[in-house]
Amino acid sequence: MLLQIEPQSDEPIYLQLRNQIVQALVRGELKEGDALPSVRRLAVDLGINLHTVNKAYQLLESQGYLHIYGRRGARITAPLAPTGDYVDQLASDLKKLYIEAQSHGVDRRMFEQTVKAMLAKEAENAH
Amino acid sequence: MLLQIEPQSDEPIYLQLRNQIVQALVRGELKEGDALPSVRRLAVDLGINLHTVNKAYQLLESQGYLHIYGRRGARITAPLAPTGDYVDQLASDLKKLYIEAQSHGVDRRMFEQTVKAMLAKEAENAH
């Protein structure tokens, strides 16, 4: 698992960390039961503070991606199943993107086409 | 045009304002040439500071949605056309949503279905 952070980014470091770990999960680079580096270890490797790493880990645990066994390390949990609440959230996020797209002159057809193009590209990168 | 802000929201007030004006544009409640209330007027109506309204206006102008004619008021500009840069941004945003969806067990078929359901619902609400 390759992790790299950009201190200059608008995105907070702890969120970059959280998102990259979720991304590694989706790519299959991290699987159920895998152990994560200690907060101190990862903090030194990335050149950041251990509290920032801890914040990312706590967030990931609260979202169900991993389980922290106190001082015995943290491990990836079983894959999540789509809940109704999450699908609602996804639909809401998509709606926001669509409204923004419409304000830029993107109509329904173009929006759907952009979605399909993105999905096709992602399907390719999976191989 | 009905504007309402939620001071308790995570979303900054000036962004709530910006987004609601863009939303009104998409809905057709605001059209090219329409005048916007003065920053003081709108600030009093919404119970917020004039600088917060001004920040929203400045943002909207920098994004091409309106033009500020100094002390002679602000007016909605002509509708935007989709630029390549914006479509790239849209594809990037969609990709982020898709990765997040996959981490919640949503596959490609379910993602596409959620998009179509959202678009159908929006098409209905337009009438």
Added chain:
DNA sequence: CTATCTGTTATAGTAAAGCTATAACAGATT
């Protein structure tokens, strides 16, 4: 002309978020 309204600019203060630094404790591991 006079008074009012306008956008703009300046200064200042508060609050919260994000990140870092340091230290200490106690359980787990080697």
Added chain:
DNA sequence: AATCTGTTATAGCTTTACTATAACAGATAG
């Protein structure tokens, strides 16, 4: 026995968001 671990606490710094107040000068309406 020494080291590594997560956790907790305190503190400081920077940036963002929001508000408050004031002043200036152009535009408008009486």
